[in-house]
Amino acid sequence: MKNLINKYIWILLGLITSSSVLAQVPDLIFDIEKPKKQIVIPQTLYGVFFEDINFGADGGLYAELLKNRSFEFKQNLMGWKTFGNVSLRNDGPFNNNPHYVHLAPTANEWRQTGLQNEGFCGIGIHKDATYRFSVWARTTGNSEKETIAIELGDLGEDTWGQAFCSAKITIDSPEWKKYTVELTSPKSSEKSFFRLFLESDGEIDLEHLSLFPKDTWKGRDNGLRKDLVQALYDLKPGVFRFPGGCIVEGTDLETRYQWKETIGPVENRPLNENRWQFTFKYRFFPDYYQTNGLGFYEYFLLAEDLKAEPLPVVNCGLICQYMAKHESEHAQIDELDPYIQDALDLIEFANGDTTSTWGKKRAELGHPQPFNLKYIGIGNEQWGKEYVDRLKLFVKAIRSAYPDIKIVGSSGPKPDGEEFEYLWPEMKKLKVDLVDEHFYKDENWFLKAADRYDSYDRKAPKVFAGEYACHASTYGRNHFQAALYEAAFMTGIERNADVVEMATYAPLFAHLEAWQWRPDLIWFNNLNVVRTSSFYVQQLFSHYKGTEVLKLTIDGVPVTGKEEQNGLYASAVWDEQNKCYIIKVVNISNNKQTIKLNFKKKALLGDFADATRITLAATNPRLENSITQPDAIMPKVESISLQNISSPTIESNANSLQIYILHIKH
DSSP: OHHHHHHHHHHHHHHHHHHHHHHHSOOEEEEEEOOSSOOBOOTTSEEEEOOSOTTOTBTTTBOOOSSSTTSOSSSTTTTEEEESEEEEEOOOSOTTSOOEEEEEOOSSTTSOOEEEEOBTTBEEEOTTOEEEEEEEEEEETTOSOEEEEEEEEOTTOOSSOSEEEEEEEEEOOSSOEEEEEEEEOSSOEEEEEEEEEEOSSSEEEEEEEEEEESSOGGGOTTOBOHHHHHHHHHHOOSEEEESOSHHHHOSSGGGSOOGGGGSSOGGGSOOEEOGGGTSOGGGOOTTOEEOOSSOHHHHHHHHHHHTOEEEEEEOOSOOOTTTOSSGGGSOOGGGOHHHHHHHHHHHHHHHOOTTSHHHHHHHHTTOOSOOOOOEEEESSSOOHHHHHHHHHHHHHHHHHHOTTSEEEEEOOSSSSSHHHHHHHHHHHHHTOSEEEEEEEEOHHHHHHGGGTTTTSOTTSOEEEEEEEEEOOTTTSOOOHHHHHHHHHHHHHHHHTTTTEEEEEESOOEEETTSOSSOOOSEEEOSSOEEEOHHHHHHHHHHHTOOSEEEEEEETTEEOBOOGGGTTEEEEEEEETTTTEEEEEEEEOSSSOEEEEEEESSHHHHOOEEEEEEEEEEOSSTTOOOOSSOTTSSOOEEEEEOOSOSSSOEEEEOTTEEEEEEEEEOO
16 A cells, blocks of 8 residues: 555656746747848749659549450450450550450350459449440450340348449440440449340450549549549648659650550550659559559649649650669660650640640640649659759750750659769759659667758758658558657758748648559559648648748757757748648647747738637547548647737647638738
């Protein structure tokens, strides 16, 4: 009993001590003023970067539900099970996708002929949703009409039948023709299968079998998964970079990303190997390909839908330099003309009038108005003299033909080191408009990097922080602490909006059962979406970026987590449209802190009409949003009253991101 009493005494003393420590944290004063030179915040400051990694396109954003729909994977029937009398042929109607299947009856009427598709980790089907199946088909032999039956089913069904919805299609022509039918599901199933039977006695050929939800984003055919696009839309991104990333480079020149192969009729877009299929042996997916159903036209449409500036990236004649063993694997300097022409043609595709070659092609796809492209990226994470020599030629050609287009160069794959130090001066010499910096670093790096851009050259090219994420020591988990440290870093991006023109977290998407890399901004399975705490950090910074940077300091020093600043990081902006001050405070300490806001000029202060506080915090720094608890970490919005109108006081909660919005009376 005595030991138990002593134990409780120590607990009580610990609580008293903690309270004393909390009470001893001194009040801090944030001095807020307008800088001598106005810093206007670019609309592009916070955006999104898409790369087809983690099954982000096929099996993810691209709403196609059937895997290997045109039988063009290197193992032509990968993703399919065949039964009965099925054979593969390769003289089909689409020259880029020549393979198709021939179905014929079996000698025994009890033996069924048909196909079954596994989808992407199964096929996700929602209750009461309608799905559109299409197929290119023809009859063969003497019969004029043949019948196929299609069905969606679940192997786990505890009933007499595995299928839960079905339909039939009559094939009525010996010529290749597209057939379509719709199915409405009576139930939800995350792990459905698609099955097709030959129902009649004749023979048929089938090509490009496709299954889409009817309710895609904006109801488009060949469309995008609605809930995933909604998540992007809710971010309010200012820029949308695509299509990568390392897939732009390819493993070799043959598998580099070529935008011209991704437009036109979807059934004739050639397949491309996805380099993330094999890059990580420990996360190996031999069935990961790019059908290019999600192509450059769809990317531009998505950027337009998101009201974000499109930023396409093109190959510069270099393959992935990590993978290349010899310089000869790259396109040589005297072989670059087609690569440069592809970049020029891309700009024309986006911006050219309908009388131009590529502007006409855009119009034929359904978009006669230009996409108003302003940026283009040349190469991804490239480095060394071989990159600079190639980039020079691209810059010269683009400047000559399209002087208003902003060119994005590379600083290599790391935020420092030999290649980084070599490339920045070269980018200045070439006078590119932006330099793409990438950093996948640990917690300590992000906490120390909040002042990274304070000392950057204001006359140099702007920065595009094109790929970044806090890779926590707990093997890249998307827990709250990592997101909090990203927020601390982002206050430095915001403070230096005259240097950083755009910033995008990476990667964007990841399938919970088929990922190669983490952390990622948005996770999903076949039915549901998980917005991570990092997602909410990005969303809050984007929604409340303001229009003008304000100078915010403690004793004349930016608030960047210095020892005497009690673990605080902060930035402040003015929002001209909404007539409010926005103050972002990241507190990585275990203490709640009181902060006085000192507006250096009373004219700056004005009369406050009301105030709002948004808090992003977690009960545990290792807490993550998940499929079972998607809303474990969510922003909390509340109205607050300011304690002192002439010198407002705010409080910063321990281990939190808090945004204070102080509205001025009009």
